Amino acid sequence: MQLIDSSETGNLTPCAATVGFFDGVHAGHRFLIEELKSIAKLQNLKSRVFTFAVHPRKVLKQEFRPEILTTLPEKLVQLESTGIDGCVVLNFTLEMAKLSAYEFLKELKERFNVQTLLVGHDHRFGHNRAEGFPEYEKYGEALGMKVLKATEFNTELDKNISSSEIRNALKNGDIELTNRLLTYEYSLFGEVIEGFRVGRKIGYPTANLVLQDPDKLIPAIGVYAVRVLWNNHHYKGMMNIGRRPTLENGQNISLEVHILDFDTDIYNQFIQVDFIQKIRDEQKFNGLEELKEQLQKDKQAVSALF
DSSP states (O other), X not given: OEEEETTOOSSOOOEEEEEOOOTTOOHHHHHHHHHHHHHHHHTTOEEEEEEESSOHHHHHOXXXXXXXXSOHHHHHHXXXXXXXXXXXXXXXXXXXXXXXXXHHHHHHHHHHOEEEEEEOTTOOOSGGGOOOXXXXXXXXXXXXXXXXXXXXXXXXXXXXXXXXXXXXXXXXXXXXXXXXXXXXXXXXXXXXXXXXXXXXXXXXXXXEEEESSXXXXXXXXXXXXXXXXXXXXXXXXXXXXXXXXXXXXXXXXXXXXXXXXXXXXXXXXXXXXXXXXXXXXXXXXXXXXXXXXXXXXXXXXXXXXX
């Protein structure tokens, strides 16, 4: 996949394109991109996705927290996995937000050589998103650009796949649904920091994680079977997301992962945690010994899953 600088204004090959934030690059997005690739091939054009580095609503409202499914680097990895020819990451600004739909289409045509634009069946763009597909089609004709409406994606299993539906699944701890809608395992990426070392005292040392992007959505409180990627190797693990009630941690949410059969110092290093399945809800135990007994059961459950 060619990553194209949005400041480029000339010498780009003609393309068929689609525009969106593409948070999660989920099954619905992939269906749209497959349709785009087919259109591009028929028209002998390059296929390109236009996306944004930052959620547009965060630019318009600084207090808005988007709860993203994929950070920009993660999104680019997933877009590349679709086999798209190229990706343009646009810098959404207040000035861009003021563009009318016609002005935005003109930018795509004149700056980025978009010959055909595939519009998601429910997607709107332009100032206040005031216009819809009939207007886009009319503006395209005036600009010499084909504007096509994408086929709506429906399956028997999942009728309305959306980033919002996936967020709801994560907030409910439904990892199996999340991963099915995404078509890959949901993950968190962050730095391992020093913790209270309580886990080490009871034989279950944990890596305490601080996310690299604070806008990344954290799944519901509970214990999860996970796969940990560190130093290009995968390890089995169990992750606790919660308030550590046994240790009276207050309302602070902590991310702690115990990596099975692993005894290496990885403080200040980065790891990726891929979610496989939720094991149980968070519980309060009567002391560390009772906690240790439950952790042994959790370990057995995680090992059985793998």
